[in-house]
Amino acid sequence: MSNETLLRKQLVTLLTGAEAHADFEAAIKNLPEELRGKRPKGAEHSAWELLEHLRIAQWDILEYAINPKHESPKWPEGYWPALPTPADTKEWDKSVRTFRKDLKRLCDLVSDESTDLYAKIPHGEGQTILRQALLTADHNAYHVGQIVLVRKLLGAWG
Numbered sequence: 001m002s003n004e005t006l007l008r009k010q011l012v013t014l015l016t017g018a019e020a021h022a023d024f025e026a027a028i029k030n031l032p033e034e035l036r037g038k039r040p041k042g043a044e045h046s047a048w049e050l051l052e053h054l055r056i057a058q059w060d061i062l063e064y065a066i067n068p069k070h071e072s073p074k075w076p077e078g079y080w081p082a083l084p085t086p087a088d089t090k091e092w093d094k095s096v097r098t099f100r101k102d103l104k105r106l107c108d109l110v111s112d113e114s115t116d117l118y119a120k121i122p123h124g125e126g127q128t129i130l131r132q133a134l135l136t137a138d139h140n141a142y143h144v145g146q147i148v149l150v151r152k153l154l155g156a157w158g
Contacts, residue, residue: 007117011130012107014137024054024103024140027147028096031156036092037085040153045084048092050147052081055099057143058136062106065132068123106136 001009013019018026028051037048045053056079063070073079086092109115110133117130151157 004113004117008111008113011110011117011133011137015103015107015110015133015140021141021145022148024099024144027144027151031151033089033092035151035154035156037083038154039084040150043150043153045146045150047147047150048086049081049084050143050150051092051095051099053079054140054143055095055102056080057139058099058106059102061132061136061139062102062109064124065121065127065129066109103140106133 017023028047031047035047036051037046039046039049056073060070060072060079064072086095109129110117115129117133118128121127121129121132148157
């Protein structure tokens with residue numbers, strides 16, 4: 001296996017795996033509907049707010065990498081939902097599905113051997129696909145950890 005192929009596989013594992021901490025799937029699994037929008041005492045966000053922030057930020061990082069016409073949301077309000085609670089289960093499920101879809105799109109981009117991981121994004125400011133993948137993995141890990149903490153504070157973990 002070439003170093004390039006190994007790097008691509010390790011990036012996908014970093015984006016999707018649970019080697020050093022809980023992954024996205026574990027963080028959201030079986031979270032009771034009535035707790036999804038609850039902010040525990042001492043926490044700034046609900047699981048819903050964190051889920052939506054993860055979805056929006058991941059989408060933005062990916063779109064920036066591949067779409068020269070992409071316009072990022074206004075910071076910070078464009079990266080967070082307006083309310084701490086999802087409207088209903090359908091809204092929660094849609095956010096989860098969209099997060100998964102965009103994560104797959106990013107993993108497919110990284111896995112595609114025709115993608116130059118090191119080339120500067122033509123419309124960017126020096127960013128590369130490698131940098132965007134690492135940024136996404138780092139950002140996702142941080143906020144997935146926050147979802148786990150929110151669940152612990154609500155008594156809904158483990």
